[in-house]
Amino acid sequence: MEQRLFALQRLSAMAMAPFVLVHLGIILYAVRGGLTAAEILARTQGSLFWIPFYSLFVISVAVHVPIGLRNILIEWARLSRGAASVCCFAFGLLLLSMGLRAVAAVGGLLS
Amino acid sequence: MEATKPAQRTLKVRIARGTEDGNFTTYEVPWRENQTVLDVVTEVQRRIEPTLSYRFACRVGVCGSCAMTVNGKPRWTCRTHVSRVEEDGVIVIEPLRNMPRIKDLVVDMSEFFDKWKKAGSTFVGTATRHEPPAAVSPTSKKRKMADAAIECINCGVCYASCDVVAWDKEYLGPAALNRAWTLFNDERHADPKDVLKKATSGSGCNSCHTQGNCMTHCPVSLSPTGSIAGLKKNALLQFLKGGD
Amino acid sequence: MKSPRNHRAYWAFLGHRLSGLALGVFLPAHFYVLGLALEQQARMDAFLKFADMGAVKFGEWGLVLLLSIHMCFGLRLLALELLPWSTTRDARLSWISWGGVLSLCVGVIFALGVI
Numbered sequence: 001m002e003q004r005l006f007a008l009q010r011l012s013a014m015a016m017a018p019f020v021l022v023h024l025g026i027i028l029y030a031v032r033g034g035l036t037a038a039e040i041l042a043r044t045q046g047s048l049f050w051i052p053f054y055s056l057f058v059i060s061v062a063v064h065v066p067i068g069l070r071n072i073l074i075e076w077a078r079l080s081r082g083a084a085s086v087c088c089f090a091f092g093l094l095l096l097s098m099g100l101r102a103v104a105a106v107g108g109l110l111s
Numbered sequence: 112m113e114a115t116k117p118a119q120r121t122l123k124v125r126i127a128r129g130t131e132d133g134n135f136t137t138y139e140v141p142w143r144e145n146q147t148v149l150d151v152v153t154e155v156q157r158r159i160e161p162t163l164s165y166r167f168a169c170r171v172g173v174c175g176s177c178a179m180t181v182n183g184k185p186r187w188t189c190r191t192h193v194s195r196v197e198e199d200g201v202i203v204i205e206p207l208r209n210m211p212r213i214k215d216l217v218v219d220m221s222e223f224f225d226k227w228k229k230a231g232s233t234f235v236g237t238a239t240r241h242e243p244p245a246a247v248s249p250t251s252k253k254r255k256m257a258d259a260a261i262e263c264i265n266c267g268v269c270y271a272s273c274d275v276v277a278w279d280k281e282y283l284g285p286a287a288l289n290r291a292w293t294l295f296n297d298e299r300h301a302d303p304k305d306v307l308k309k310a311t312s313g314s315g316c317n318s319c320h321t322q323g324n325c326m327t328h329c330p331v332s333l334s335p336t337g338s339i340a341g342l343k344k345n346a347l348l349q350f351l352k353g354g355d
Numbered sequence: 356m357k358s359p360r361n362h363r364a365y366w367a368f369l370g371h372r373l374s375g376l377a378l379g380v381f382l383p384a385h386f387y388v389l390g391l392a393l394e395q396q397a398r399m400d401a402f403l404k405f406a407d408m409g410a411v412k413f414g415e416w417g418l419v420l421l422l423s424i425h426m427c428f429g430l431r432l433l434a435l436e437l438l439p440w441s442t443t444r445d446a447r448l449s450w451i452s453w454g455g456v457l458s459l460c461v462g463v464i465f466a467l468g469v470i
Contacts (some may be wrong), residue, residue, distance in 0.1 A: 003350050
């Protein structure tokens, strides 16, 4: 189990490096002159690039963040490995659902 | 006219006593230009406090027995000059961290050695006495990697300095994993895959977060950080290739 | 008393872990706000207007910094764990300083964009 989590953590990290670079880039570009919902949505709605991009980003995040948090819970909060796994798995599901909902929202896929 | 004798300069030594945290006794020993922390502890025990318990053996920096926490850092006391570590004429001496305390400056290293075995450090040969000795090239990549980590004498300083050991009771620790790495790179060893299996079992090499406290404090300049990174990489590759 | 933790690689560990923790805690809020685009565009705009406040912009700047730090220190970890080491002591400590500098640059660019 631990080896599997370790592998997933490292692989999701590698997948995310380009995502983070692009995300930072678009943030630095978009914040100039103020941000409006219309601006954001004009870029993302129906986009054949941004929708898959952010979907993959959300999935990697939903894998990477809980595994990292699990280490913190075990080492600093002194939870047992089992308890930490349960908490973090739940948090991962939360991130996945909220994240994909957000992608659907800005992608104009549901409204 | 009487010449007044200048007051003898002294060194204040706060030593952790007993078995509970926070019990310190302060001793005073003469200040000498050239003394090690071990010299000071020995002087305290022989001249002032015979009940003080501490470990030492070679007193010349080759056995690792005298490791203690000096002014917050784990060190070999025989290789630590007082002049290098004293702060305002005071040194504070405590037992090594992360190991149960027996008394005063002596700790129980059983768990340290148990983890040494658990991490996959038992050599299993493949040849018999009838075969010629293995011709291991000292310049081969694997041998160089093993040699770079082989000088460990189990002093426990790295284990005492590791925060993951402090936070995670199951963590095998830097020394044990460093040793496993030397065995993994030993071409005479029968089962390197098994070394990886043991090194990743329980809370193994993957629990290391590369803080590097071990590397920073090792008295013989070894780098368990590097060894563990090697174990992680090989274990990951083995896992991805469909190993167990 | 000297701390056994006062060295660069330890700061890198702390920076990576604390930034990850902060970002992880922030993410649900981030996803919630983005989700406001679903039929609540007016609320999203109202939020973005609120986010124009100096204090919020400072928070956003902090988050951008944290993300950069987390990525830079994380890339160093991937390099440590997957690439060969030139010497056993080559813990790529220089990457820590460069990572910090790069993150500050990203922070500066962000700040210049929002002022």
